[in-house]
Amino acid sequence: MIASPTSRILVLGASGLIGRFITDDLRRRGLVAVGVARAFSTSQRVAALDIELPIMALDASALAGLMRAHEIDVVVNCLGVLQDGPGSDTQAVHREFVARLLAAIPASGRGVRLIHISIPGTADEDHTAFATTKREAERLIASSGIPYAILRPGFVIAPSAYGGSAMLRALAAFPIDLPAKDAAAPFQPVAVADIATTIAWLAMRPLDDEATRAVSWDLMQPEPVTLGGVIAAFRRSFGTTDWPRLTVPAPLVDLGAIAGDLSSRLGWMPPMRRTAIAELRRGVRGDPAAWIAATGMTPTSLSETLGAQGAAIQDKWFARLFLIKALIIASLVLFWVASGSIALFISFPATTAILTTRGWPEGFAIPFAAITSMMDISVGVLIAFRKTATFGLAAGIFVSLGYMLGCAMLTPDLWLEPLGALVKTAPAIVLMLVALLMMDNR
Incomplete structure (x- = not known):
């Protein structure tokens, strides 16, 4: 017609x-x-x-x-x-x-x-x-x-x-x-x-x-x-x-x-x-x-x-990932807020001890631990809100890379920590990258 x-x-x-x-x-x-x-x-x-x-x-x-x-x-x-x-x-x-x-x-x-x-x-x-x-x-x-x-x-x-x-x-x-x-x-x-x-x-x-x-x-x-x-x-x-x-x-x-x-x-x-x-x-x-x-x-x-x-394959991928997107966002919010809150409110002495036992002055280790913990919580809050989620994910990737680089320079022994906390940061960065690439709605 x-x-x-x-x-x-x-x-x-x-x-x-x-x-x-x-x-x-x-x-x-x-x-x-x-x-x-x-x-x-x-x-x-x-x-x-x-x-x-x-x-x-x-x-x-x-x-x-x-x-x-x-x-x-x-x-x-x-x-x-x-x-x-x-x-x-x-x-x-x-x-x-x-x-x-x-x-x-x-x-x-x-x-x-x-x-x-x-x-x-x-x-x-x-x-x-x-x-x-x-x-x-x-x-x-x-x-x-x-x-x-x-x-x-x-x-x-x-x-x-x-x-x-x-x-x-x-x-x-x-x-x-x-x-x-x-x-x-x-x-x-x-x-x-x-x-x-x-x-x-x-x-x-x-x-x-x-x-x-x-x-x-x-x-x-x-x-x-x-x-x-x-x-x-x-x-x-x-x-x-x-x-x-x-x-x-x-x-x-x-x-x-x-x-x-x-x-x-x-x-x-x-x-x-x-x-x-x-x-x-x-x-x-x-x-x-x-x-x-x-x-x-x-x-x-x-x-x-x-x-x-x-x-087509893109239809199948979209359908499989559609519900997973919500799970990814929710888990990243929980990851950042929980990790920052635990470090700041529950295990703050242990957090600062990681630094002081490696020769950091207490007057510097305490504010540094507090600031990084609040930064983690802030990243989680940014990801939670749709308007700021893209910025929050990008910030999370940047912060994670900063942690990895900083530890490699200042506390390299943490890379050999038995539970591999720093090693596990890499998959978290990949997950944030996946979420960042899925932010489009239309």
Whole structure:
């Protein structure tokens, strides 16, 4: 399908899983797609029309000006956050921003269609702030009077992986099963390419086309699929179908969600949080009949989607390392904080004795031991927070190399210490290097 080259589309949230694919796909179809995000990764900055803006800080007037400046015909809103936390406000992102966007469209002085990415389900099933604010945004759009299309994708399968899609890949790559009740939850998938095709199709419709002036469609394959079925499909792709597996108890899943919530307070965005588990257990289901009838599309099935992609070695590595990344970060935080705390608060006399017995003056050994211990704790704290983790890992590598070099010069006999404490520093440096190379999220 080749779209009209006169169509100009503004994609809000163009750095996300859906937004990035849509932006690139629309450009391949001949459309002018202006991708806007708060920040793009270095690898995502592929065109001059990828613009970094503080989207959530833009008022209706600024949004209207953005549409006028780029002569926008269609706005695709892909913005969304899973749950409230530092830097994430479901009410602000899902409802308040949409209200400003709805005010901006008529103020732009242009005929603009709004395509809004929402979630499947019904209001009586909404029990999280994520779901209720998404539904509030739908009601605002439906009563606005502007041309709109509300798209409610099922579980999105894309070539890249982020959040929940990454977590399911990880589950498929490990010899573990979800509790039977969770695995039985309905989980109808949709290929991200089908979402992009739908948006391109809508972009070519005349604004006054009554058939598409105000629509709400569920986008997913019509055949029923369970969460366990989706994971099983990934297992076939990864070649892990025949592995023996251990079923994770439901309380352990809940405990993992609580741990995910706690880590989100430190700025991390783990896919396993209480909202994610609640939405997973609610399931993903809908009726795509209206979408199929209107567009004439045949939804790509789960087996076709995964079969078309295959599982390359990078897919397998990512899936296996995804959950291990959290373990690596947590262990490094514990390693640095515990080692510094033990040296400073529990074994400080023994720490200073290592230096004084080798001829260091006590007046120098005591402050040196205290400073290095606090430095270790600081490295652990820096790694614990997402914003400073990269700096903390680099600092940890630098400090470790400094310890090794300093001991080689000042106390070389420590290299022959029976438990090999200094020798074991080298693997710790390698682990920090691995963590440093895994810090990218997109």
